[in-house]
Amino acid sequence: xxxxxxxxxxxxxxxxxxxxxxxxxxxxxxxxxxxxxxxxxxxxxxxxxxxxxxxxxxxxxxxxxxxxxxxxxxxxxxxxxxxxxxxxxxxxxxxxxxxxxxxxxxxxxxxxxxxxxxxxxxxxxxxxxxxxxxxxxxxxxxxxxxxxxxxxxxxxxxxxxxxxxxxxxxxxxxxxxxxxxxxxxxxxxxxxxxxxxxxxxxxxxxxxxxxxxxxxxxxxxxxxxxxxxxxxxxxxxxxxxxx
Ligand code: ADP
Ligand code: MG
Numbered sequence: 001x002x003x004x005x006x007x008x009x010x011x012x013x014x015x016x017x018x019x020x021x022x023x024x025x026x027x028x029x030x031x032x033x034x035x036x037x038x039x040x041x042x043x044x045x046x047x048x049x050x051x052x053x054x055x056x057x058x059x060x061x062x063x064x065x066x067x068x069x070x071x072x073x074x075x076x077x078x079x080x081x082x083x084x085x086x087x088x089x090x091x092x093x094x095x096x097x098x099x100x101x102x103x104x105x106x107x108x109x110x111x112x113x114x115x116x117x118x119x120x121x122x123x124x125x126x127x128x129x130x131x132x133x134x135x136x137x138x139x140x141x142x143x144x145x146x147x148x149x150x151x152x153x154x155x156x157x158x159x160x161x162x163x164x165x166x167x168x169x170x171x172x173x174x175x176x177x178x179x180x181x182x183x184x185x186x187x188x189x190x191x192x193x194x195x196x197x198x199x200x201x202x203x204x205x206x207x208x209x210x211x212x213x214x215x216x217x218x219x220x221x222x223x224x225x226x227x228x229x230x231x232x233x234x235x236x237x238x239x240x241x242x243x
Contacts, residue, residue, distance in 0.1 A: 038195075038202045040195075127146075208220060
């Protein structure tokens, strides 16, 4: 069963007193179990800060993060059962692809036979079954990104967080990987939040999209809502809606 994610009244302030800056203001987003939600907005609008708060890398100044109904604010990142994929994917250079994917499972002391089965399943999902014996240095950028996703997927997290995972790839590969991520989400059904500053990526990937600017959600809706019924001129201009 997929988990819900509720982002409730999140405020985030950096610094103290006169010099403090409010980076997130009253963010309220309820992500349905199994949904693929996009956070889109220009650089500096607070997307990574919000993901970090969900993952437990930073605490909010106010508000709650509820995963499957349970408030996780204050809980250590490793206890939140979340997998994160960034643009820079740090694979273990000395380990094979299979061992990279299975690393977290080994840490959890999953028996070898079961681990192998899980690695094979994930590799099939990502179409990297033929690469399992290679080292990261013997892979292309797109293949490395797949392995990074495989590693995150292997441990069947409750939540998947993506922070601009494709922004380092060239345009052609970016389009391919978009389709890959979509397929992966359909196959795994894991509740996901995907951050991007790319409007096209947002419109093609998301079931719903939150458009952010200056730490505030300007509109939350389906791609159709956002495009055809933008809430304000900012959203219309950012998404490029017909005027
Ligand atoms: P985005 O991911 O949308 O580009 P970020 O969440 O990285 O935006 O940053 C939002 C704002 O918060 C930016 O103005 C950034 O400079 C500021 N910021 C991020 N992290 C910190 C920090 N640790 N201390 C102070 N300001 C920060
Ligand atoms: Mg960012």
